Amino acid sequence: MAHRDTTTFIPSALEGVDRYRLLTGLVVPRPIGWIGTLGPEGCQNLAPFSFFNVVAGTPPTVLFSPGRRTGTPKDTLANVVASHEFTVSVVDESLAEAMNLTSGEYPPNIDEFAVANLTVRHGDVVAAPLVAEAPASLECRVVHVVELADPPTNTVVFGEVVRIHVRSDLLDGTRVDPRLLRAVGRMAGSSYTRIVDGYFEMDRPG
Numbered sequence: 001m002a003h004r005d006t007t008t009f010i011p012s013a014l015e016g017v018d019r020y021r022l023l024t025g026l027v028v029p030r031p032i033g034w035i036g037t038l039g040p041e042g043c044q045n046l047a048p049f050s051f052f053n054v055v056a057g058t059p060p061t062v063l064f065s066p067g068r069r070t071g072t073p074k075d076t077l078a079n080v081v082a083s084h085e086f087t088v089s090v091v092d093e094s095l096a097e098a099m100n101l102t103s104g105e106y107p108p109n110i111d112e113f114a115v116a117n118l119t120v121r122h123g124d125v126v127a128a129p130l131v132a133e134a135p136a137s138l139e140c141r142v143v144h145v146v147e148l149a150d151p152p153t154n155t156v157v158f159g160e161v162v163r164i165h166v167r168s169d170l171l172d173g174t175r176v177d178p179r180l181l182r183a184v185g186r187m188a189g190s191s192y193t194r195i196v197d198g199y200f201e202m203d204r205p206g
Contacts, residue, residue: 029185
């Protein structure tokens with residue numbers, strides 16, 4: 001393969017916005033964790049995070065990483081630290097605009113479910129709310145909260161999945177059809193992708 005010129009960056013020498021721009025432009029597409037939490041005063045909160053993924057099947061574990069606003073924890077982080085639980089709802093194409101509405105900067109007493117005209121579904125074992133319109137959702141209990149940097153800039157929240165809800169028509173046993181799920185992924189900036197557009201399969205060797 002022919003050699004191509006490359007540009008090398010030293011992350012510690014970059015401004016924060018430039019590090020963020022590079023990483024989010026390269027690590028794509030990223031799944032969106034639509035995180036539902038319940039505040040100490042009972043206010044429902046819903047916010048999307050593209051720093052999100054599944055990290056283990058046993059125990060079933062997901063993580064997401066909320067940043068901070070000028071050193072102040074986002075509402076989602078404050079709620080999970082207080083309640084030790086959260087939910088994750090999958091964002092499909094029909095919910096993309098509603099998801100975007102919930103990404104706005106709202107005060108803690110604003111219910112993003114109402115802002116985006118979404119229906120609340122109550123979990124089986126956690127008090128945090130789920131999006132009823134979502135094709136699938138997870139109920140999670142917090143197992144680890146890891147602060148990054150000192151003072152903290154981001155926090156990684158690990159949650160054990162204690163319930164999995166999936167719309168039945170998406171399933172063949174426990175296999176989910178991604179072409180029916182129609183999840184959207186996050187690219188850089190304001191860009192998103194429809195996962196199904198580029199879907200293909202390859203069998204693993206051996």
